Every structure is written in structure tokens, then in C-alpha cells.
Amino acid sequence: MVVRHIGVLGLQGAYAKHFAMLNSLNIKPINVRYSDELERCDGLIIPGGESTTITKLLEVNQLFDPLVQFAKDKPVFGTCAGMILMAKSVDDKRVQTLNLIDIFVDRNGYGRQVHSFINDLDVKLDGNSFSMRGFFIRAPRILKTGDNVEILSSINKEPVLVRQGHHIACSFHPELTNECRIHQYFTTLSTELSIA
Numbered sequence: 001m002v003v004r005h006i007g008v009l010g011l012q013g014a015y016a017k018h019f020a021m022l023n024s025l026n027i028k029p030i031n032v033r034y035s036d037e038l039e040r041c042d043g044l045i046i047p048g049g050e051s052t053t054i055t056k057l058l059e060v061n062q063l064f065d066p067l068v069q070f071a072k073d074k075p076v077f078g079t080c081a082g083m084i085l086m087a088k089s090v091d092d093k094r095v096q097t098l099n100l101i102d103i104f105v106d107r108n109g110y111g112r113q114v115h116s117f118i119n120d121l122d123v124k125l126d127g128n129s130f131s132m133r134g135f136f137i138r139a140p141r142i143l144k145t146g147d148n149v150e151i152l153s154s155i156n157k158e159p160v161l162v163r164q165g166h167h168i169a170c171s172f173h174p175e176l177t178n179e180c181r182i183h184q185y186f187t188t189l190s191t192e193l194s195i196a
């Protein structure tokens with residue numbers, strides 16, 4: 001089944017660029033701020049931003065539990081702060097994670113805003129490799145991955161794009177490039193796949 005109705009969590013952060021990326025794939029995104037909007041989606045993107053703030057807003061808008069339910073059989077794609085929220089655990093107790101991918105994350109592991117960087121990446125999706133630029137903005141660092149986590153891209157042997165079952169997450173911002181293949185890949189992730 002191809003995912004058609006893609007939502008973007010629009011509570012805080014870099015959601016507008018994901019809207020533009022989905023538009024370029026001829027998908028009209030759904031801005032998700034409340035659970036009734038989430039119910040209309042076949043998949044959800046959680047954007048970058050500030051994971052502590054997004055945690056608070058998920059609680060204020062009573063979206064945390066609906067999101068955990070949603071993710072049981074629908075794909076979720078997290079970028080940067082979105083990846084932090086999808087992790088099994090994080091080094092900062094102020095972030096309540098959704099525990100969708102078995103990774104342990106250091107929230108600002110690549111340093112502060114001034115340490116943001118651009119790195120060329122090799123990405124492997126469905127057996128096809130391609131190169132792209134990765135924008136790492138106060139990026140989280142994946143310190144541990146569980147056995148069921150597939151690594152789709154890494155720098156210096158550290159994973160930066162991972163998949164578990166029907167979920168994917170990356171520590172960089174593909175929505176800031178013209179490279180839409182990761183978004184495209186996400187839209188085709190089958191809802192039949194279950195978390196291993």
C-alpha cells in the first residue's frame with residue numbers, strides 16, 4: 001500500500017520545508033496539531049525544532065498517546081528533533097520519547113548551534129545508493145542502536161539515518177536540500193511492515 005495522506009506535525013520548528021518537499025512530490029500535506037488531523041493521515045513526519053518544546057506541546061494538545069497508537073501501524077519519519085522524539089531513550093529527561101526506534105540519542109551530541117555543519121552523505125535505500133548533502137543543525141547523535149535497527153547512512157561509522165520496521169529517522173535535514181528521495185522512500189513505506 002502506498003502512503004497517500006502524509007501529515008506533518010506542525011506544533012513547532014521546521015515543518016514548512018517538509019510541506020514544500022511533499023508538495024514537490026505532488027502530495028498535499030496535512031498540518032497536524034490535534035488528534036483529529038492525525039486520524040486523517042497514513043503517515044506522519046515529525047520535523048526538526050526543539051525536542052523539549054515539542055514534548056510540552058504534544059502534552060498540551062493531548063497528542064502524545066494518539067501518536068503512540070498511530071505509530072503502531074502507520075509510518076513515522078523524524079528529522080533531527082523529530083528523531084530525538086522517536087528514540088527509545090535520550091540523554092535529557094525533559095524529552096518524553098515515543099519509543100518508536102531502538103536508538104539511544106544524545107540530544108545535542110554534535111555540539112551547539114555554532115558547531116552546525118554540512119557533510120556529504122552516502123545513503124542506501126532499497127539497495128540503491130546515492131550521495132547527498134546532510135545539513136546538521138545542533139544535531140542529535142545516535143550513540144546506540146538496537147539489533148533491529150537498519151543503518152541507511154552514517155558518517156565516521158556513526159549512524160545518521162536509520163530505519164526500524166515502518167519508521168525512519170535521521171539526525172540531519174533532508175528537507176533543506178533538493179534531494180527528495182528520502183521523503184519519497186518514506187511515502188512508499190508499507191503499512192503492512194511491522195516493527196521487528
Ligand code: GLN
Nearest residue numbers: 048049050051080081138
Ligand atoms: N538538538 C535539538 C533538540 O534537542 C534539535 C535540533 C534540530 O532539530 N535542528 O531538539
